[in-house]
Amino acid sequence: MVLRLLHRAMVFVLSVLAASVLVFAFMRVLPGDPARVALGINASEASVAALREQFGLDRPVVVQYLDWMRGMLTLDPGIEFISKAAIGPQIADRLQVTLILVTTSMIFAVLVAVPVGIWMAVRHRHADGVVMSAASQVGVAIPAFLAGIVLISVFAVRLRWVPSGGWAVPAQDPVGFLQRLVLPSIALAGVQAAVLARYVRSAVLDVLREDYLRTARAKGLRPVQALWRHGLRNAAVPVVTVLGLQLATLLVGAVVIERVFVIPGLGSLLLDSVAQREILTVQTVVMVLVVATLLITFLVDALYLVIDPRLRTGSR
Amino acid sequence: MSRAGDRTVLAVEGLDVGTGHTPLLHDVSFAIARGERVGLIGESGSGKSLTALAVMGLLGEGLHARGDVRLSGRTPATRNLLEVGEREMARLRGDAVSMVFQEPMTALNPTMRVGAQVAEVMRIHGTRDTAGARARAVELLDQVGLPDPAHLARSYPHELSGGQRQRVVLAIALANDPALLICDEPTTALDVTVQATVLDLVVRGVQEREAAMLFITHDLAVVATVCERVLVMYGGRIVEAGPVGEVFADPRHRYTQGLIGASDLTGEQGRRGRGALPTIPGTVPPAGRFPDGCVFRSRCAHATDECGTPPGWTPRGGADGRGSAPDEAEEQAGSAPGEAGRAAGYACFHPAGDAA
Numbered sequence: 001m002v003l004r005l006l007h008r009a010m011v012f013v014l015s016v017l018a019a020s021v022l023v024f025a026f027m028r029v030l031p032g033d034p035a036r037v038a039l040g041i042n043a044s045e046a047s048v049a050a051l052r053e054q055f056g057l058d059r060p061v062v063v064q065y066l067d068w069m070r071g072m073l074t075l076d077p078g079i080e081f082i083s084k085a086a087i088g089p090q091i092a093d094r095l096q097v098t099l100i101l102v103t104t105s106m107i108f109a110v111l112v113a114v115p116v117g118i119w120m121a122v123r124h125r126h127a128d129g130v131v132m133s134a135a136s137q138v139g140v141a142i143p144a145f146l147a148g149i150v151l152i153s154v155f156a157v158r159l160r161w162v163p164s165g166g167w168a169v170p171a172q173d174p175v176g177f178l179q180r181l182v183l184p185s186i187a188l189a190g191v192q193a194a195v196l197a198r199y200v201r202s203a204v205l206d207v208l209r210e211d212y213l214r215t216a217r218a219k220g221l222r223p224v225q226a227l228w229r230h231g232l233r234n235a236a237v238p239v240v241t242v243l244g245l246q247l248a249t250l251l252v253g254a255v256v257i258e259r260v261f262v263i264p265g266l267g268s269l270l271l272d273s274v275a276q277r278e279i280l281t282v283q284t285v286v287m288v289l290v291v292a293t294l295l296i297t298f299l300v301d302a303l304y305l306v307i308d309p310r311l312r313t314g315s316r
Numbered sequence: 317m318s319r320a321g322d323r324t325v326l327a328v329e330g331l332d333v334g335t336g337h338t339p340l341l342h343d344v345s346f347a348i349a350r351g352e353r354v355g356l357i358g359e360s361g362s363g364k365s366l367t368a369l370a371v372m373g374l375l376g377e378g379l380h381a382r383g384d385v386r387l388s389g390r391t392p393a394t395r396n397l398l399e400v401g402e403r404e405m406a407r408l409r410g411d412a413v414s415m416v417f418q419e420p421m422t423a424l425n426p427t428m429r430v431g432a433q434v435a436e437v438m439r440i441h442g443t444r445d446t447a448g449a450r451a452r453a454v455e456l457l458d459q460v461g462l463p464d465p466a467h468l469a470r471s472y473p474h475e476l477s478g479g480q481r482q483r484v485v486l487a488i489a490l491a492n493d494p495a496l497l498i499c500d501e502p503t504t505a506l507d508v509t510v511q512a513t514v515l516d517l518v519v520r521g522v523q524e525r526e527a528a529m530l531f532i533t534h535d536l537a538v539v540a541t542v543c544e545r546v547l548v549m550y551g552g553r554i555v556e557a558g559p560v561g562e563v564f565a566d567p568r569h570r571y572t573q574g575l576i577g578a579s580d581l582t583g584e585q586g587r588r589g590r591g592a593l594p595t596i597p598g599t600v601p602p603a604g605r606f607p608d609g610c611v612f613r614s615r616c617a618h619a620t621d622e623c624g625t626p627p628g629w630t631p632r633g634g635a636d637g638r639g640s641a642p643d644e645a646e647e648q649a650g651s652a653p654g655e656a657g658r659a660a661g662y663a664c665f666h667p668a669g670d671a672a
Binding site: 212308 | 374406407411419424427441475
């Protein structure tokens with residue numbers, strides 16, 4: 001099992017390295033000279049060349065790449081071309097906001113989806129189970145931004161319970177922070193919960209057909225007890241997989257909701273940086289996202305091993 | 317009312333099982349006494365497993381059972397098990413009555429240690445405390461012949477072979493010393509080499525506890541070695557019953573005769589033609605598509621018009637001798653052809669053997 005984890009960790013490191021090369025190379029071949037964009041079309045060739053030199057864009061590509069890698073490892077990838085602001089702290093701030101938003105919405109989604117999914121599976125032959133299943137199908141089809149707009153118009157505009165958007169630093173204004181967190185989290189959680197609930201449903205349905213659940217009943221457990229003690233852990237593997245995928249998708253996917261609610265998240269930073277040809281910021285944000293995604297995959301893999309002992313043995 | 321008397325552990329009377337419109341079992345009646353080992357044979361689709369699941373109260377959704385199923389043994393006879401609620405039925409399952417299933421590879425929870433799965437059945441029924449159950453689980457694993465049981469108790473099912481897993485399932489089934497053990501083809505999925513050992517363990521486990529056993533199989537040789545009495549099932553009905561020796565040596569029902577002819581029980585005699593192996597012509601019809609009257613008549617070479625009406629139950633070697641007509645026999649058995657009445661007999665208008 002330790003070997004397996006080590007193997008996974010190696011794969012993780014290699015994937016990060018490969019991704020960094022790809023991201024770096026991709027940014028180099030994008031059209032548009034960042035120095036020219038920063039200075040405007042009327043700038044003289046000399047001043048553009050000076051800026052290129054200042055940011056090391058005239059050096060060999062390999063040196064630039066190594067410089068960038070060193071910068072990321074020391075958590076100081078450099079400064080922006082136009083604003084000259086340090087990139088590191090900016091990304092850290094934005095990442096924190098996105099992580100809070102995404103984590104909260106995933107917690108909401110899980111809290112709703114797991115019990116609802118189990119209920120839909122257990123009652124799949126009954127009217128209530130079918131109705132819930134149909135409702136979740138509809139839920140899958142509602143885009144998060146639409147849910148966000150509806151939530152804003154009802155709870156922020158009509159009822160005035162919470163602000164319509166913006167962000168507050170939790171340590172400075174905890175109440176304001178929570179007020180601004182609720183609507184976007186729910187908007188994001190809605191679709192995720194609907195999708196996740198459907199996966200929970202099918203995972204539980206599969207488990208309900210398993211022989212060992214009948215064995216559990218034959219031991220004297222009532223159906224719900226049997227599902228609880230013997231079924232849920234076995235149903236967890238496919239659900240954890242989907243959960244990991246959802247989490248990774250949300251890190252970037254939250255950008256739409258960040259726009260709707262005017263939240264300064266990572267996705268917004270990425271979009272703005274692309275528009276302004278801040279290639280250093282763009283490639284660093286992309287790398288952060290890549291590392292986060294790979295990290296989630298690694299954690300999901302590790303969770304498999306915790307959940308299912310069959311995966312621990314062998315070299316698979 | 318019969319010689320089985322208060323030694324009866326399981327009494328099934330007029331058990332009917334069906335979906336809303338398709339009848340699957342009809343008028344299944346039998347009794348098993350304390351310490352008695354009864355085989356239930358028949359082709360796939362004849363209703364053997366359904367009978368077991370109905371007794372266990374584990375019928376799938378959409379299946380309904382009617383009739384009377386009573387269990388006694390350690391306690392005075394229960395109420396009709398088909399009428400008690402799930403809560404009360406759950407209290408009996410795994411305790412007074414337990415079951416070994418056909419497929420050992422999937423019968424155990426893959427994410428739970430084997431010892432914990434054995435211990436659980438004792439903790440559910442409060443027969444042992446946590447520590448006691450754990451210790452007893454190791455003893456039980458030892459009793460079913462598993463090597464190094466203390467270490468094995470900490471393994472997961474996937475680390476065990478099929479034969480070992482079936483021993484674990486058996487240990488679970490025997491943990492609370494059930495009055496009745498139901499085995500549904502427990503060795504069918506096992507290698508031939510371990511079949512005999514597992515069968516031996518089943519019989520020994522049952523004998524030590526003086527438990528009653530219902531043993532479902534389609535392997536007649538297994539019935540011959542394990543069981544004392546046999547029930548032959550076809551089309552959701554019991555078509556013949558009796559002591560294993562008598563029924564196998566001298567089958568009465570044409571279906572039983574066909575089953576024995578198709579098995580390797582009869583050895584050289586059965587295949588004296590040295591040609592194709594003898595088989596029962598045709599196949600088991602799908603559920604609900606059995607003919608009315610005698611369910612076997614669509615495959616029976618001896619069927620006549622008479623077989624369009626349901627044949628009555630003829631006791632084997634009845635008072636009037638073997639040739640007694642079904643109608644008389646029914647009367648002889650009395651208004652309630654229960655336990656004793658159905659202990660040995662057959663339901664056929666044109667029986668084989670001496671009676672023909």
